[in-house]
Amino acid sequence: MDTILILGDGPLGRSVETAARDAGYATRVLGRPIGGRHEPADLAGAAIVVEASRADAVVPNLDAALRAGCRRMVIATTGWAAERAEVEVRLAEHRAAAVAASNFSIGVVLFARLVEEAAALFGPLVAFDPFLLEWHRREKHDRPSGTAGDLARRIVTTHPRLTRVDDLEVVSVRAGASPGMHLVGFDAPGETVELRLTARDRSAYAAGILAAADWLEQVPRQPGIHPFEPIVDALVARTPIAA
Secondary structure, eight states: OOEEEEEOOSHHHHHHHHHHHHTTOEEEEEOOOTTSOOOGGGGTTOSEEEEOSOGGGHHHHHHHHHHTTOOEEEEOOOSOGGGHHHHHHHHHHTTOEEEEOSOOOHHHHHHHHHHHHHHHHHTTOTTOEEEEEEEEOTTOOOSSOHHHHHHHHHHHHHOTTOOSGGGSEEEEEEOTTOSOEEEEEEEETTEEEEEEEEOSSTHHHHHHHHHHHHHHHHSOOOSEEEOSHHHHHHHTTSSOOOO
16 A cells, blocks of 8 residues: 555554554654654655654655656644635645544544534523533643534534624643543533543544545546545435535
């Protein structure tokens, strides 16, 4: 199989490395480079680049990968939304395709759909207040997490009594070693309804990243950024993938 190059040697990068090798991919992992930027020569020969480092490294790592000739990427890093338009332009210029998501867990994608349904159901009931709690390891810098931000936007979009994300109570906890927990609740005086997703380790994220890599390999994809959700649709046979 083709070579997967993983940029980032933290817990996520190492989880992807293990999963990729188990799947038969030739795999390389690069940690933070001396001087702060990877040289294209360091990335040569990679059929797929997985970005799993830090938000401030996404654009320079993308540049290095494109200059090295890679045209298929999976962006698993969060916190770079402000650079999304710039990334789109660079991918288009090089006729390259990337799959990007705030969370590559298949369970998270399906969980988000349940949350949307719940927000629509509980929204008209004034007694039920919605809230969102997320807990990650102490080293995680962005708060709320990318996944929590996405869940919050989905809740606001489908909840008839919310108009903006600031209307929703969102709490972020950074403590210990938790790989990720997201809880969406609806609380009333006499009862509380909770939807919770807890990651036990990063293998779920690695499985989704490999699914995205496989999707990029199947046929040439349109240049630009692709979401992860259509890939999950294909895995659960809901709708065919377009593009």
